Amino acid sequence: MEKLKSSLTNMLVVLSVIAIVAAGVLASVNAVTAPQIEKINAENLAAGIKAVMGSDDIKVSEPWEVNTFTAYDISDQQGNLLGKAVVTTENGFGGPLKVLVGFNTEGDILGYTVLEHQETPGLGAKAGEWFQDKIIGMNPSKNNFTVSKDGGEVDAITASTITSRAFLRAIQNAYDKVIAGQDATSGATTQASASDMGTPEVIE
Secondary structure, rough: OOOOOOOHHHHHHHHHHHHHHHHHHHHHHHHHHHHHHHHHHHHHHHHHHHHHOOOOOEEOOOOOEEEOOOEEEEEEEOOOEEEEEEEEEEOOOOEEEEEEEEEEEOOEEEEEEEOOOOOOOOOOOHHHOOOOHHHOOOOOOOOOOOEEOEEEEOOOOOOOOHHHHHEEEEEEHHHHHHOOOOOOOOHHOOOOOHHHHHHOOOOO
């Protein structure tokens, strides 16, 4: 068989064939793995909702949207409303900080879990555990839901004030828009300025 001549046309043909084959393989892999990934994500979300509501014996509604927020009505097995679980996102120090937070019918915080973050390991990444004993039971409409550095009632993560502000804003916004139905940018949620987002986190 005659060897293909090395030419621009032949190289482009070969590269095109390789690209088509690679795309087909990737599409096949995605078709196989996507349903499994979706199932895992759904299971993780279900477990997260139970965790933030503090109960395994609950019924979860279909998700409903309020602007950028995703909410779930939570009831007991008899259909009595227990509260809401809300997925809320705010820009942190490293990027989007996505939080799932549970509220009872009075708007008190039952629990939370950080779903996604891009915060600094060892600093902002501590948001997943730092606030557990600080905000559970608080109500964003009754408490000053900002960091103590801004005159609020919540101690910021050491060396991660920006992340702490973003975390609290995420929950405050979820309360304002989904629980209270107010403007998600009102009140105490505006205390951290846009310039804060570009300031490196430093040890205080």
